[in-house]
Amino acid sequence: MAESYDFIIIGGGSAGCVLAARLSEDPDTRVLLLEAGGRDRHPFYHLPAGFAKMTKGIGSWGWQTVPQRHMNGMAIRYTQARVIGGGSSINAQIYTRGAAQDYDDWRQMGCAGWGYDDVLPYFRKAEDNDTWDNRFHGKGGPMGVSKPAAPLPICEAYFKAACQLGIPFNDDMAGERQDGVGYYQLTQRNVRRSSASIAYLNPNRGRGNLTIRTSAQVLRIVVENHRAVGVEMPEGVIRAEAEVILASGAIGSPRLLQLSGIGPADHLAELGIPVVLDQPQVGANLQDHLDLFVIAECTGPHTYDRYAKPHWSALAGLQYLLMRRGPVASSLFETGGFWYADADARSPDIQFHLASARGSRRGWRPCRRAGSR
Secondary structure (H helix, E strand, C coil), X not given: CCEEEEEEEECCCHHHHHHHHHHCCCCCCCEEEECCCECCCCHHHCCHHHHHHCCCCCCECCCECCCEHHHCCECCECCCECECCHHHHCCCCEECCCCHHHHHHHHHCCCCCCCHHHHHHHHHHHEEECCCCCCCCCCCCCEEEECCCCCCXXXXXXXHHHHHCCCCECCCCCCCCCCEEEECEECEECCEECCHHHHHHHHHCCCCCEEEECCCCCCEEEEECCEEEEEEECCEEEXXXXXXXXXXXXXXXXXXXXXXXXXXXXXXXXXXXXXXXXXXXXXXXXXXXXXXXXCEECCCCCCCHXXXXXXXXXXXXXXXXXXXXXXXXXXXXXXXXXXXXXXXXXXXXXXXEECCCCCCCXXXXXXXXXXXX
């Protein structure tokens, strides 16, 4: 007899971790969470600045785009998480929300319950905010949300420059207004990353009805009589009595659907995949935004770049261990803001970041003096 659960969740990223925690609150419900990546044991997953090592290597699938025709044939590294917690375990911990106008537009288009006033209580419920407890923020939730612990003086110069351009300072870009520049809040608690794995899974790993498997690659979704009834693993089939929940991200989810025979029939036939359901939209129309860099030379050592040298790195480690300060305590991109590229935009349509260090992005070259973004 095949192994079975009530709910099988494919993908242990941000959505999968939350779903696993919430569904397993019912002790009579058996929940299985499957993650293709490994555990988040390495220190880089927990140190705020550790994300700089995550754009390639541990915690990532190592994918890149095909050469881009309108970018001189450049192939761009496309970081997608391969670890429990998903993107929340490898990102720069910037806590942002969509613009309130966007949620209200969804409601106007017929998505009942998705207006900003509808979703705001859930934002508040998720937060354990170290600064605010008001209409826009909450305390006591599973996810740590904090102000930056290690900003540099150059950040204040950045704010001053923005104000000279007519962009005001905003103390809370996840509050009443999004537009302006300021310090981003971070998904951290006590100057450590607060990923979905840490916030939602770790407190609930002792539940007898919750099974979490890492390094568990799903081969396909099993469909019988037009209904998803389980998943095929290398070791066999696991059946779902209630639902199979696909939460594998913008790349992983359509990929697995196509491998399961759900997608454009002609393309699946070319690949020798039996067609279960002809859905031409699956795997189509992926759109992503460009990340554009402006690199400037500073007047002195105003960034964290000097800590790349071994003796400075050792000092940075001591700073973090003893005082929870310094570059290790920084997410490196915690300063920035939102503004309008199009004067007629109804909500901010461009986002800024100031880098506190050069980082490891492809194409960045050291300046004679530490640079900023």
